[in-house]
Amino acid sequence: MKKILAVYDGTKYSEHTTRYALEMAKADKAMVLGVFIHDMRYSNMAYGYAWDMPYIDYSAIDEAQEEDKKKISLNIELFKRACTEQGVQHKIHLDKGVPVQEILRESAFADVLIIDSHISFFSFREKNISPFLKDVLADAHCPVLIIPNKYHYFDNLL
Numbered sequence: 001m002k003k004i005l006a007v008y009d010g011t012k013y014s015e016h017t018t019r020y021a022l023e024m025a026k027a028d029k030a031m032v033l034g035v036f037i038h039d040m041r042y043s044n045m046a047y048g049y050a051w052d053m054p055y056i057d058y059s060a061i062d063e064a065q066e067e068d069k070k071k072i073s074l075n076i077e078l079f080k081r082a083c084t085e086q087g088v089q090h091k092i093h094l095d096k097g098v099p100v101q102e103i104l105r106e107s108a109f110a111d112v113l114i115i116d117s118h119i120s121f122f123s124f125r126e127k128n129i130s131p132f133l134k135d136v137l138a139d140a141h142c143p144v145l146i147i148p149n150k151y152h153y154f155d156n157l158l
Contacts, residue, residue, distance in 0.1 A: 001024070001028040001030045002031065002111055003030060003031050003033060003109065003110045004021050004025050004030050004031070004033065004111065004112055004114060005035060005106055005107060005110035005112065005113040005114065005142070006018065006032055006034050006035065006079075006114050007037065007103055007106075007115045007119070008034065008035065008036050008075065008116075008119075009037060010036035010037055010038040010039075010068070010071070010072040010075060010094065011038075011068050011071040011072060011075070012075075012119075013079070014116045014119070015078075015082075015151075016147060016148075016149070016150060016151040017114055017115070017147060018078075018079060018082045018083075019082075019151045020114055020145070020147050020151065021114050022082060022083065022088050023153075024112070024114070025088045025089075026086065026087075030089075030111070031090065032083060032088055032089070032091075033090070033091050033092075033093060033106070033110065034076070034079045034091070034092045035092075035093045035095060035102070035103070035106050036072055036075060036092065036093070036094050037096075037099045037103065038072060038094060038095065038096045038097075039099050072094065076092055079092065099132065100132060100136060100139075103136055103140070104136070104140060104141065107144075108141040108142075110141075111142060111143075112142055112143050112144075112145055113140055113142055113143070113145065114145045114147060115133070115145070115146055116146075116147060117146050117147060117148055117149060118149060119132070119133070120133070133146065
């Protein structure tokens with residue numbers, strides 16, 4: 001393996017995604033590409049109502065984007081620090097747009113994709129696998145490793 005793709009919701013850091021990616025990278029002397037997805041679809045949902053007429057609340061969009069930028073910067077720093085501490089070669093991509101499309105595009109250049117089982121980019125809590133993950137599994141251009149909510153040590157990967 002040469003390139004491991006670790007996928008993150010840019011605003012929600014997943015420490016166990018990082019741990020799995022780093023363990024695999026150390027075992028195979030691979031590079032980890034941390035892909036932080038910034039879902040921009042919410043910007044179309046900032047509607048308010050004034051006098052029973054819809055309007056776009058641009059100040060709410062700006063506030064949400066500023067808050068997201070801070071979260072994403074912090075999460076990227078956490079990823080960088082973890083990779084540096086473990087001595088793993090790494091790169092970072094910040095992708096903005098429709099999450100499924102961004103991940104599928106990145107997967108074309110990776111040997112394996114690691115993604116958290118709870119990532120969905122929607123606020124719905126699914127009991128089973130989310131429609132988002134189903135789309136990634138169906139269309140990814142490389143093998144996909146969906147990891148559990150907690151890190152479990154592994155000796156080898158088949």
